[in-house]
Amino acid sequence: MSLVYADYNATTPVRPAAAEAMARALAVGGNPSSVHGPGRAAKATLESARETVARAVGARARDVIFTSGATEALHLALGAARGACGDVIVSEIEHDAILEEVIQTGRRRTAGASPAYGGAAADTVAGEGAGGPVRVFACNSEGLADLASLEHALRGADRPLVALMLANNETGAIQPVAEAARLVREAGGLLLVDAVQALGRLSVDLQTLDATYLVVSSHKLGGPPGAGALVLAPGAPFAITRRGGGQEQGRRPGTENVPAIAGFAAALNAVGSDETTRMASLRDRFEAQLRAAHPDAVVFAESASRLPNTSLFALPGLAAETALIALDLDHVALSSGAACSSGKVKSSRVLAAMGVAPALARCALRASFGWASRADDPARIVAALSAARARLLAGAA
Numbered sequence: 519m520s521l522v523y524a525d526y527n528a529t530t531p532v533r534p535a536a537a538e539a540m541a542r543a544l545a546v547g548g549n550p551s552s553v554h555g556p557g558r559a560a561k562a563t564l565e566s567a568r569e570t571v572a573r574a575v576g577a578r579a580r581d582v583i584f585t586s587g588a589t590e591a592l593h594l595a596l597g598a599a600r601g602a603c604g605d606v607i608v609s610e611i612e613h614d615a616i617l618e619e620v621i622q623t624g625r626r627r628t629a630g631a632s633p634a635y636g637g638a639a640a641d642t643v644a645g646e647g648a649g650g651p652v653r654v655f656a657c658n659s660e661g662l663a664d665l666a667s668l669e670h671a672l673r674g675a676d677r678p679l680v681a682l683m684l685a686n687n688e689t690g691a692i693q694p695v696a697e698a699a700r701l702v703r704e705a706g707g708l709l710l711v712d713a714v715q716a717l718g719r720l721s722v723d724l725q726t727l728d729a730t731y732l733v734v735s736s737h738k739l740g741g742p743p744g745a746g747a748l749v750l751a752p753g754a755p756f757a758i759t760r761r762g763g764g765q766e767q768g769r770r771p772g773t774e775n776v777p778a779i780a781g782f783a784a785a786l787n788a789v790g791s792d793e794t795t796r797m798a799s800l801r802d803r804f805e806a807q808l809r810a811a812h813p814d815a816v817v818f819a820e821s822a823s824r825l826p827n828t829s830l831f832a833l834p835g836l837a838a839e840t841a842l843i844a845l846d847l848d849h850v851a852l853s854s855g856a857a858c859s860s861g862k863v864k865s866s867r868v869l870a871a872m873g874v875a876p877a878l879a880r881c882a883l884r885a886s887f888g889w890a891s892r893a894d895d896p897a898r899i900v901a902a903l904s905a906a907r908a909r910l911l912a913g914a915a
């Protein structure tokens with residue numbers, strides 16, 4: 519039986535155009551810092567990829583800094599803002615890639631004072647950030663950043679750096695980034711936008727968002743893992759925090775991963791103009807079929823504007839851990855709302871922040887579609903879920 523892969527928010531299959539571009543770059547070889555022919559060829563590939571990424575997000579090529587992925591780019595941005603910002607303010611639905619970093623860094627800096635981050639309380643002072651305290655602002659029951667909570671966190675903040683993602687990886691909820699940017703600018707702050715889940719699925723424009731720093735990743739849009747970028751607004755503060763061979767204009771030392779970067783750019787170029795509509799129709803069909811088969815199904819953040827490819831849902835009583843194993847045996851690959859790197863299902867911080875009851879949150883599953891999803895994937899997923907639920911009920915009888 520063929521595999522139904524519906525976990526594109528975790529990672530995507532590599533597009534053929536990306537694999538071809540990677541193979542070409544590998545065949546050429548060369549270090550882009552070398553002056554000989556292969557080096558110059560690698561440099562040309564690198565600079566062409568930089569143009570592609572810049573164009574995709576409305577930035578200047580010289581403001582694109584390639585990294586190993588979004589996690590590194592987020593950390594690079596935190597370092598870059600150091601000196602220009604005091605307090606760090608993050609939304610409570612940010613990815614662990616940044617939330618854990620600012621909170622753990624804060625804990626180290628406050629040496630012993632380790633204020634608890636509970637996940638639900640808005641405006642929690644959670645430690646010291648790039649230069650001052652870290653505050654966490656809340657989201658509402660639809661998983662949208664609460665702007666009143668942000669305003670509150672901004673009050674009296676010292677040159678804040680605010681982090682708000684463009685689209686949430688679990689719920690798909692699209693965040694009010696431009697509105698948040700207005701508040702941040704009024705407070706004299708800088709804005710860091712994680713656009714990892716949005717690029718390739720929504721239009722992403724640095725200027726419209728008014729972001730100071732924008733972060734993207736290759737493997738969420740059909741490129742390989744191991745490439746990402748930090749994109750700067752013109753004039754964005756950039757403190758050098760790492761030193762080495764001077765690559766990426768001295769802002770991110772280390773030989774660039776040219777094959778992966780070439781794959782990243784090729785994947786971006788391969789995003790079809792009809793993909794968003796196609797993904798939305800698969801996702802909508804999935805939710806309609808799920809509801810028809812299971813009238814008690816719950817879809818989270820349903821009334822928020824969401825990524826076209828994402829559905830976070832629960833069938834009450836069917837624990838995510840049980841469901842994932844049953845689905846896997848039926849060759850259907852979904853994930854729980856938030857999978858951790860050990861492969862275990864952990865409870866979703868985002869659903870807790872939305873006020874979802876723990877018993878229901880434990881049943882949360884995420885279907886996320888993408889470029890290679892097929893028309894019958896929604897029906898196959900619903901059939902596998904129905905079988906899993908039927909087995910559970912039979913076992914309980």
Ligand code: PLP
Pocket residue numbers: 527528586587588589590613615683685686687712714715735736746
């Ligand atoms: N930010 C978001 C919203 C993500 O979904 C992810 C990956 O799951 C990351 C950051 C980290 O990306 P990377 O795997 O490129 O480090």
